Amino acid sequence: MPHISSKKLDDKYFEKIYDQLISVFDTAGTARKSDIFLRELLTDTEKVMFAKRLAVICMLYEGVSDAYIAEVLLLSPTTINKISLKYEIGKYPYISNILKNNSRSIWNIFEQMVRDGVSKKLGKKRLSWLDDIDRKYHRKILKTS
Numbered sequence: 001m002p003h004i005s006s007k008k009l010d011d012k013y014f015e016k017i018y019d020q021l022i023s024v025f026d027t028a029g030t031a032r033k034s035d036i037f038l039r040e041l042l043t044d045t046e047k048v049m050f051a052k053r054l055a056v057i058c059m060l061y062e063g064v065s066d067a068y069i070a071e072v073l074l075l076s077p078t079t080i081n082k083i084s085l086k087y088e089i090g091k092y093p094y095i096s097n098i099l100k101n102n103s104r105s106i107w108n109i110f111e112q113m114v115r116d117g118v119s120k121k122l123g124k125k126r127l128s129w130l131d132d133i134d135r136k137y138h139r140k141i142l143k144t145s
Contacts, residue, residue: 056083057092058106061099 009017028037038047052073059069066080086092099106 053083054095055110056080057087057095058099058103058110060084060087061096061103062107 025034025037028034042050052075055073056069056075056079059072060083066077066084069075070077070080087096090096
């Protein structure tokens with residue numbers, strides 16, 4: 001986890017700096033420019049931390065158990081529990097809405113990683129929950145076709 005200084009920045013200054021961060025991110029505009037911005041700004045550790053946090057939320061949205069999430073993403077049960085609790089009490093409404101509207105395309109990104117990670121560690125027989133998610137999206141495709 002990234003190191004956070006013990007010297008706390010005054011809240012009013014933090015808000016101003018954070019507003020500037022959002023402004024610069026908004027100015028980046030396109031996905032390509034946002035990618036460049038984030039690659040320049042974030043350390044490798046921070047990129048991994050944010051990507052894994054999003055993956056956890058996506059997997060929770062799909063109903064994947066905390067234990068499988070921890071196994072696949074190589075995270076501690078404590079980390080998963082913290083994010084899971086926040087998810088359950090509705091702390092991620094914007095991300096949840098994005099997942100609701102784009103869940104199939106987002107899940108497709110995670111699926112192969114999950115299949116590879118789980119099958120290597122836990123065996124293919126323990127992938128029934130993943131097959132259930134596949135069936136859910138297959139049914140959605142058939143219904144919209």
